[in-house]
Amino acid sequence: MAPIDLPGSEQATGPTARRMILGTQLRRLREKAGITRAKAAWEIRASESKISRMELGRVGFKERDVTDLLTMYGVHDPAEREWAVKMVKESNQPGWWHPYNDLVPGWFDNYIGLEEAASRIRTYELMFVPGLLQTERYARAVISHGDPDSRDEGVERKVGLRMRRQKLLSGPKPPRLWAVLDEAVLERPFGGAAVLKQQISHLLELIELPNITIQVIPFDMSGFAAESAFSLLQFAEPDLPNIAYVEHLNGAQYLEKPEDLEVYGRAFDRLAVDAETPDRTRQMLLKKREEL
Secondary structure, eight states, X not given: OOOOOOOOGGGSOHHHHHHHHHHHHHHHXXXXXXXOHHHHHHHTTOOHHHHHHHHHTOSOOOHHHHHHHHHHTTOOOHHHXXXXXXXXXXXXXXXXXXXXXXXXXXXXXXXXXXXXXXXXXXXXXXXXXXXXXXXXXXXXXXXXXXXXXXXXXXXXHHHHHHHHHGGGGGSSSOOEXXXXXXXXXXXXXXXXXXXXXXXXXXXXXXXXXXXEEEEEEOGGGTTSSOSSOEEEEEOSSTTSOOEEEEEETTEEEEEOSHHHHHHHHHHHHHHHHHSOOHHXXXXXXXXXXXXX
């Protein structure tokens, strides 16, 4: 078998991204060898659904399973096998958010890792300022259901996690963040008028950054292009698929099929057209701040 083209894992940030890269490579090797998921599952004493989850990067890897699959797929080159074993070890390392695992549901754990690896994030919100753009007091008010001065330990840890996530926006290679907000977001004074005023001032500071774009959809245009919040994540690493993320009360969907991405991509494009331009959005924010 010809050597495989190994992706540069240095481009991938964090264990979630590495898991997905390794899973993608295993799927390509299996398909190239003409082996079904059922047969691969039998080889490692697992279920077909586990092979599917492995190839999607949704579960951790065992070194033995990966080396057994590589042998089955006809991959014997030492460099290729060494790369795969290295990726297993790196993908199983805990992410920086590991200390917050008792607060973070499993379906959101994956999102934090993907968010960290994304080169472009597009997000639409109807209820709140997106987490990556929230001030500490606004975040505390949202998390505590209205108390911006809460000192509950669980609330404080959740606020700490949200603030830590924001560090990616000021890192050495920050993603491009494009946020479209429904005007209703600016009318919900979580924590009181002073908290919202501070939050709006924070948004006005953020829109001056070259990697951040913020637009607001006025009331007369809201609700036409999308009925719920969602995010679109794109990656510089070619072995990571683009993802549409849609959160529910008790879970989330990670959509990767081209037809799903097209639907959400078109919806975001329509939202951006319906929204005020970044400059007019700035004027809206200034006016709202003056009113508070």
